[in-house]
Amino acid sequence: FxxxxxxxxxxxxxxHADIAGAGYAYYMVLFGVFVTAFYSFRLFFLVFHGEERMDEHTREQLHETRPVVTIPLILLAIPSAIIGWITIETVLFGGYFGNAIFILDDHGAMAAVAETFHGPASFVAHGFTGLPLYLAAAGVFSAWYIYLKKPSIADAAEQKFSFLYKLLDQKYYFDRFNEIVFAGGSRAIGQVLWRLGDSLLIDGLVVNGSAKLVGWLSGVVRQVQTGYLNHYAFTMITGLILLLGWAVLG
Known part of the structure; x- marks a missing residue:
């Protein structure tokens, strides 16, 4: 595939790489082959094989996916089975990417791979002589044996290595760290901004402050509204004098 x-x-x-750390990286990717096969087929065996762990209500909800999901998956699966065979030489050693990918002269790993590449058929045959295929098979077998044949091994390992199990189950506590530091910190900053900006400045000063200012000014102006004609006449005369003074002196 x-x-x-x-x-x-x-x-x-x-x-084939000869730069610093290449040997360590090679053993790590080999270990990754085993781990990937192991956890992928662990998931497969736990979901589709072995003892059911669902209740009756969940079982009643099971149904086949609709064609809108199934048909695109089929259409994607068909080319995925053959496209690697067709395009590997062009993608890896041809001009498929043009100048988008540039390899320095100091990194001759791909050139070394190209020297041993003699087509997709030989590449597949070469896979039977290397470790990745057998490590992947070992991962599949280990998942089958531990989770289907001898599930007690997984239970015993969980009990014996409880700290490691909890560490892995909690994803090295990165989710907790993100929840407390980043998400919690963002919420705390939001609370501060809400209390200072929204409640105190906007609601307290701008909105409510404006209302209080208008109320205070209304209370002051209300003192002038006495209902007596002589007060209104005095106010009009005072305003007229001020207006004439501004016109003459200005």
């Missing part, structure tokens, strides 16, 4: 051609090409390139 296409994943085989892309992943094995990466592993081969790391294997």
């Amino acid at each position: 296409s994943g085989y051609f892309s992943k094995d090409a990466i592993i081969e390139a790391v294997h």
Whole structure:
């Protein structure tokens, strides 16, 4: 399948690399092959095989996916099974990417892979002589044996390595860290901005402050509204004098 051609090409390139740390990287990608096969088929075996862990209500909700989901998956699966075979040589060693990818002269891993590449058929045959295929098979077998044949092994490992199990189950506590530091910190900053900006400045000063100012001015102006004609006449005369003074002196 296409994943085989892309992943094995990466592993081969790391294997032929001669830069610092390449040996360590090679063993890590080999370990990744085993782990990927192990957890992928662990998921497969737990979901589709073995003892059911669903209640009756959940079982009643099971149904086949609609064609709007199934048909695109089928249309994607068909080319994915053959496109790696067709395009591997062009993508890896041809001009498929043009000048988008540039390899320095000091990194000769891909050149070394190209020297041993003699077509997709030989590339597949070469896979039977390397470790990745057998490590992947070992991962599949380990998942089958531990989670279907001898599930007590998984239970015993969980009890014996409870700290490691909890560490992995909690994803190294990165989610908790993000929840407390980033999400919690963002919420705390939001609370401060809400109290200072929204409640105190906008609502307290601008909105409510404006209302209070208008109320205070209304209370002051209300003192002038006495209802006596002589007060109104005095106010009009005073205003007229001020207006004439401004016109004459201005």
